[in-house]
């Protein structure tokens with residue numbers, strides 16, 4: 531079997547020359563991409579690959595044993611070539627897939643635990659649940675960046691199926707080839723597989739079951755058993771706990787199979803960052819944009835905090851996520867106008883919510899504290915309730931006059 535680097539070379543050389551029999555010169559040319567001046571020695575020194583004078587056949591199926599032709603065999607005609615290689619396995623990934631560190635990243639919540647698991651290199655699937663936009667995906671990406679671990683991220687949707695995950699036959703340069711899916715790639719490379727937004731999936735992802743147990747998987751379409759390489763890990767993120775979304779907040783989330791969820795030994799609950807942490811994140815964002823403004827950041831986090839408290843008390847239907855706050859400071863860095871930044875970034879909410887959010891920011895901007903705003907809200911609620919009760923009482927009185935009893 532070829533190792534990863536060799537497979538990458540073969541894939542690249544084939545892509546470059548669109549043929550499988552290459553001269554030493556062509557092999558040299560292809561090897562430049564990998565920073566080498568010479569043709570790969572593992573290929574030209576192996577007689578099994580030699581098909582003519584200074585001509586070598588690329589082991590496109592990744593298996594050197596298949597090529598057993600004697601050295602002097604004449605070069606196979608290209609047409610026959612195509613037929614015999616109809617199902618060679620290609621990798622969709624080449625090069626470095628270790629994520630980069632983000633300059634604005636601030637560690638909080640479960641990040642240190644996630645990083646410890648990633649660094650342990652142990653197979654220990656993690657499920658991270660929490661409201662949208664509070665840093666779940668980012669935490670995993672950064673844990674990999676810090677541990678210099680390769681990461682393959684799959685954005686799961688209701689359409690995600692075995693073909694997307696494990697791989698399938700694809701057309702490549704007029705040939706039908708088997709292309710490994712992200713799960714197989716991650717298993718073979720010993721990378722971390724991030725199944726993002728897994729609760730959007732249907733039961734078509736059940737093929738992941740054996741993989742979550744750490745055992746290999748039999749890919750029936752290529753009749754091959756894939757064993758996970760050392761270091762292979764799985765992390766899933768979701769807005770729910772896989773039980774669906776009762777309040778309808780997360781449209782499209784589904785109830786995940788109980789046995790599937792049982793395969794995750796740990797679940798982390800991701801909360802919004804504490805005010806101070808969130809301020810650090812926003813200050814970093816503004817610093818990078820060359821527009822530091824600590825006062826604005828303080829006000830934004832106060833504003834978000836009031837909205838979150840009200841949301842959890844059932845007072846509003848929408849919430850301001852860390853992601854939205856980042857969008858606001860980015861809009862501010864572009865427009866240089868705080869109110870405009872808040873407006874354009876809250877336009878996505880319905881009219882009433884948007885207006886109340888903007889109005890609330892005006893109060894915060896004028897210097898109101900969290901406590902005073904929440905107290906005002908409570909008072910407004912009580913007076914609305916009293917008015918409501920009074921209305922109901924007078925309605926009752928009206929009813930006595932309303933002989934037919936119709937609701938008017």
Ligand SMILES: Nc1ncnc2c1ncn2[C@@H]1O[C@H](COP(=O)(O)OP(=O)(O)O)[C@@H](O)[C@H]1O
Nearest residue numbers: 634635636662663664665666667668852853856
């Ligand atoms: N720890 C963090 N440090 C810096 N920025 C963060 C952090 N967590 C979240 N963010 C910001 O919030 C955005 C949304 O985070 P993300 O991880 O995509 O949320 P989730 O996956 O929970 O929906 C990120 O793109 C980033 O701008």
Ligand SMILES: [Mg+2]
Nearest residue numbers: 666667726767
């Ligand atoms: Mg995410």
